[in-house]
Amino acid sequence: MSIDPSSIPNFGAQPDPQQGSGPAGPVVPDQDLVKQLLDQMELKHVVDEEGDLAAPWENFRTYFMFRGEDDQQVFSVRTFYDRPHAIESKAQILDAIDDWNRRTLWPKVYSHTHEQEGGPTTVRLIGEAQMLIGTGVSLEHFVSSTVSWVRAAIEFDRWLVEHLGLVDEIDSAEKPDEE
Secondary structure: OOOOHHHOOOOOOOOOOOOOOOOOOOEOOOHHHHHHHHHHOOOOOEEOOOOOEEEEOOOEEEEEEEEOOHHHOEEEEEEEEEEEEEHHHHHHHHHHHHHHHHHOOOOEEEEEEEOOOOOOOEEEEEEEEEEEOOOOEOHHHHHHHHHHHHHHHHHHHHHHHHHOOOHHHHHHHHOOOOO
């Protein structure tokens, strides 16, 4: 199976409708298909020690995972946001992600309390979208959903920074100390 580059939605414009070909039959996507899609989107990617495909960004990592067997197989796009939040701000974080989850379809975001030995307890966020693929899906649906999920994962990070007023915090972390 191959992905037609013209079928990949643009990150800012609507995709051009395909012409001339009828709908393809269902496909059962696999990691090679996702790699091909990420290559065509010009996104850097790696395979981790567990065999999962990941696309790293500066403040988060998005994993493309296949779980389950046969007709129950699920494709999951899971984003781990690396920015730690103080445990004292957990209520504010939960309010923010509840707002996001009410307003958007994906990714659905949840929190994880991260306890480090000898370090501070922090709150980290994880976003996720899933699709049942075991019986096959249309290639066009798979491609457009995956691209939309990646775009939404990026958008959530931007939204959270703006929503929580972290822009000043990020700007000061990027500037050298002036004495």
